Amino acid sequence: xxxxxxxxxxxxxLGSRLGMGMPKCMIELGGKTVLSRLIxxxxxxxxxxxxxxxxxxxxxxxxxxQHHRDVVIVRNPDFRMTNTAHSIRLxxxxxxxxxxxxxGDLIIDPTSLRNFVMRGAExxxxxxxxxxxxxxxxxxxxxxxxxxxxxxxxxxxxxxxTLWEWANVFVGSPALLKPGSRYVYECIEPFLPAAAQIIDLxxxxxxxxxxxxxxxxxxxx
Amino acid sequence: xxxxxxxxxxxxxDLDGTLTTTEILxxxxxxxxxxxxxxxxxxLTMDGLIPFEDSMRLRxxxxxxxxxxxxxxxxxxxxxxxxxxxxxxxxxxxxxxxxGNLDIWIAPLIAQLGCGVFSSRAVLTDAGMVRLDAxxxxxxxxxxxxxxxxxxxxxxxxxxxNDAPMLRAADIGIAYGGVHxxxxxxxxxxxxxxxxAETLCKLLKAL
Numbered sequence: 329x330x331x332x333x334x335x336x337x338x339x340x341x342l343g344s345r346l347g348m349g350m351p352k353c354m355i356e357l358g359g360k361t362v363l364s365r366l367i368x369x370x371x372x373x374x375x376x377x378x379x380x381x382x383x384x385x386x387x388x389x390x391x392x393x394q395h396h397r398d399v400v401i402v403r404n405p406d407f408r409m410t411n412t413a414h415s416i417r418l419x420x421x422x423x424x425x426x427x428x429x430x431x432g433d434l435i436i437d438p439t440s441l442r443n444f445v446m447r448g449a450e451x452x453x454x455x456x457x458x459x460x461x462x463x464x465x466x467x468x469x470x471x472x473x474x475x476x477x478x479x480x481x482x483x484x485x486x487x488x489x490t491l492w493e494w495a496n497v498f499v500g501s502p503a504l505l506k507p508g509s510r511y512v513y514e515c516i517e518p519f520l521p522a523a524a525q526i527i528d529l530x531x532x533x534x535x536x537x538x539x540x541x542x543x544x545x546x547x548x549x
Numbered sequence: 550x551x552x553x554x555x556x557x558x559x560x561x562x563d564l565d566g567t568l569t570t571t572e573i574l575x576x577x578x579x580x581x582x583x584x585x586x587x588x589x590x591x592x593l594t595m596d597g598l599i600p601f602e603d604s605m606r607l608r609x610x611x612x613x614x615x616x617x618x619x620x621x622x623x624x625x626x627x628x629x630x631x632x633x634x635x636x637x638x639x640x641x642x643x644x645x646x647x648x649g650n651l652d653i654w655i656a657p658l659i660a661q662l663g664c665g666v667f668s669s670r671a672v673l674t675d676a677g678m679v680r681l682d683a684x685x686x687x688x689x690x691x692x693x694x695x696x697x698x699x700x701x702x703x704x705x706x707x708x709x710x711n712d713a714p715m716l717r718a719a720d721i722g723i724a725y726g727g728v729h730x731x732x733x734x735x736x737x738x739x740x741x742x743x744x745x746a747e748t749l750c751k752l753l754k755a756l
Contacts, residue, residue, distance in 0.1 A: 376751060389736065393726055393744050400752055401742040421721065421741070422755040 330426045335374045336419035339432030340382025340407040353432035367396050369438045373445045380419040382407025413509045420502035431496040435541050437528035448499025455481045456497030456527040465493035481524040484513045495527050559700040563707035564648035566728045570628045577612045597710030602684045613679030621657050630746035647690045687715035713738040
């Protein structure tokens with residue numbers, strides 16, 4: 329048992345597939361930004377929250393100065409040349425043991441998020457998986473035993489498709505984030521198989537994702 | 550064992566608008582009834598529209614008219630963020646105030662904090678005038694600290710345009726917006742932006 333000391337939310341990316349000219353975490357759904365939803369839901373679960381910014385950072389900095397004054401903003405000025413793995417490595421400054429890492433463009437069911445953080449305290453590495461639905465999924469292969477309590481990830485793959493995809497959420501040690509990896513899942517690949525848990529979420533990568541997410545939020549609120 | 554060796558990180562803090570929750574110089578200016586004027590000058594300086602050195606000379610010329618004892622009294626009454634104060638007092642061996650403010654003005658405050666200091670230097674002339682001898686370049690303070698070899702790592706916290714070189718020279722530069730939004734140049738020079746004193750202290754303790 330090792331409590332999760334903090335969350336690192338990666339918000340530095342361009343979000344070019346969505347093409348809205350703003351960071352994806354700043355999209356408003358139901359009158360609230362994606363980032364505000366995450367921060368508000370994380371607040372009771374972890375003592376510290378780091379938000380990594382890059383693309384149009386001034387929007388996120390101003391948003392946090394107004395609404396979330398107790399988060400630490402970490403800058404990735406090289407966001408155009410680097411990737412999320414680099415961002416979350418920067419975002420881990422001051423985090424030592426066990427951290428929840430997640431993308432800032434996720435809309436996560438609050439109960440599912442809470443269960444994930446609680447389970448994350450019990451295992452060294454916990455990988456978030458979700459029903460395959462996004463347009464450019466990284467699929468995961470899981471062993472046949474499909475019981476939520478003992479679910480595990482064996483491998484990540486672009487192809488062939490499986491029922492489950494990498495949710496861009498994991499709980500683990502900052503020491504896992506070795507320099508050089510392009511994608512976040514590549515950082516944790518050497519440590520597979522690892523415990524996994526289903527997390528109920530939507531990723532907002534494309535206009536179609538956004539429509540699905542909107543419908544999902546309306547249905548849940 | 551040398552007390553200085555217990556920690557290898559140095560923490561450098563800007564004074565006005567970072568440690569203090571109001572700007573000091575406008576408070577002194579209030580004594581002369583020119584607080585509005587000096588506040589304007591401070592704002593222009595914070596925004597980087599007037600070079601800090603020129604502004605500091607102007608402000609010293611104006612505020613030097615206030616008797617030293619009175620300046621000390623005013624500075625002693627300027628409110629400071631309690632959590633930052635506590636952090637500095639409990640890490641006094643590796644905390645430093647890095648300020649363009651004058652040594653002769655802030656001496657009692659520094660004594661109260663018990664920490665190190667890099668500041669501008671001035672003397673009180675026989676005629677009772679404040680003579681500005683040297684204005685601190687904040688990045689040079691960081692270089693000086695590095696050359697002592699006492700620290701493996703330097704963390705700097707500040708809010709103004711004149712803090713930008715210090716934030717850039719440090720290993721970890723933090724633009725602080727707890728009192729007012731940090732200057733754009735300070736933010737561009739920083740690794741992190743923090744808007745709350747408690748959050749800042751929590752992070753500093755974790756680094």
